Amino acid sequence: MTTDISASKKPPFRISGFSIPGLSLMDRYITTELIVPFVFGVVAFTSIGISTGVLLDLLRRVSDSGLPMSIAMQFFLLRLPYFVGLAFPMSMVLSCLLVYGRLSSDSELIALRSCGVSIYRLVAPAVVIGLIMSGVTFAFNEAVVPAANLRASQILDQALNKNKPSFKERNILYRESKTIRLPSGEKDELLSRLFYAREFDGQQMKGLTILDFSQTGLNQIVASDSAMWNAEEKTWDFFNGTIYVVAPNGSYRNIVRFDRQQIQLPRTPLDIAKTARDSEEMTISEIRQYIELIGQTGNQKEIRKMRLRAEQKSSMPFACLAFGLVAATLGIRPQRSGRAAGFGLTLIIVVSYYALMVAGQILYQAGIVNAFIGGWLPTLVALTTGVILVVKLNR
Structure with missing residues (x-):
């Protein structure tokens, strides 16, 4: 007759005066064992990453x-926060491999199995901790990492480029469209204006060219040295430029030179220039807002790149859950391996994950x-692999 430890009376798990009712002695034991190697992994992998990167x-x-x-x-x-965020999933692999591997090599898992504890029940602590760490990693990567990365870039640029302008963005392209109704009743999008700026220094757009198609065909061309958004009048102030008015037959009808000219255009190009920065310096919501902005430019290459980055940033934290499941299952397998094997297997799993990321x-x-x-390809593959392993091992 066997006794299922998980079904026996469970003393509450106490942490600093607080108790967690229903947490069994086995859960408490495995959870406690996982904490130390996890913290060690965070310190080790962060140190390696920050040193080399x-x-x-x-x-x-x-x-x-x-x-x-x-x-x-x-x-x-x-x-530092960026590399700490990367270290969380890797530390999850290392801690689960070391702890479950030691329990297996010391025959403690055999003792638990003989008492009727299933494989599913044995990996449950790793899965729960992996799920918790997924939430922690997601919150950390959203609340801390982008702001820290942005500030780091700013102070480095200010220090290295204090005597020359630091342009935030180059080759800003904005396409404004208008919707017309065809005789058939269907709607169609026609190009209304094409806005191009060579560079943006944080305050001014420089090297501007605007093609106006608001009427039938090309109506006018505006070329200007610089332009600024006038927030009070909600319009653009253009400086030192020329307006070429185009006749319906394509010839120049009139040429107007100006020192300053106000032109009614949306402030979207300015928003695009100010928002544009590396995806590691933006949260997922900021990336999605940026995608909406550049969606008006027609820059499909940038749109596709940022869509993928948003999905990668969403999936990365859940690698903690996937890694916990895979590593715990691999650790449970009967073996006689030490810490060196645990480190080696950790590197194999992590490298495989990033290889799948590149493949995706x-x-x-x-x-x-x-x-x-x-x-999500690497995370989905890791989760699927973990589920298959645990089901196969439980047979």
Whole structure:
């Protein structure tokens, strides 16, 4: 006759004076064992990432470009959250492999199985912790990482480019359309205006060209050295430019030169220029807002890239859950391996995950899959693999 430990009377799990009713002794034991290697993994993987990804380049900038040590230290600290966020899933793999591998090699799992504990019940603590860490990672990557990355880029640009303008964006293109109704009753989108700016320095657009198609055919061309958005009058102030008025037959009907001219255009081009930055410096909601903005420019390449980045940022935190399930199942298998094998298997799993991420990106760029599949492919594959492994092991 066997006794199921999970079904026996469960003493409450107490943490700093608070108790969690219903948490069994087995759950408490496995959870406690997982914490230490997880924290160790976060510290280790963050140190490796920050050393190879930031520290060496930062030291080179200090020696070659004269970057002040105070700025270098600020940049270093602001880049830490990014690598901590990457370390969470990897630490989940390492902790589950080490803990479940040790329990298996010490025959503790055999003892638990002999008491009627199923494989599903054994991996449950890892799954729960993986789910919790997925939520923590998602919140951390949304609330902390983008703001820290943006601030790090700003202080580095200010320090290295303080004597020359730092253009935030180049080649800003905005296409304004109008909807017309065809004789058949169907609606069609026609080009109304095409707005192009060579660069944006944070305040002014420079090197502007506007093609106006608001009437039938090309009506006028506006070329200007610079332009600024006039917030009070909600219009654009153009400086040092020329307006070419085009006749219906395509010839120039009139040429008007101006020092300053107000032109009624939407402020969308300015919004695009101000919003444009690296996806690692934006939250998922900011990326989706940016996609809506650039959707008006017709820049399909940028739209597709940002759609994929939004899905990748959404799926990455759930790698904690997928890794916890896969690693716990692999650790449960009968083995006699040490920590070195655990580290090695961790690297294999992580490298495989990133290889699948690249594969998803390639498939998406080729038009074979949509943005959701392209972004979620590695996480979905890891979750599916974990489920298959645990079901197979429980037979």
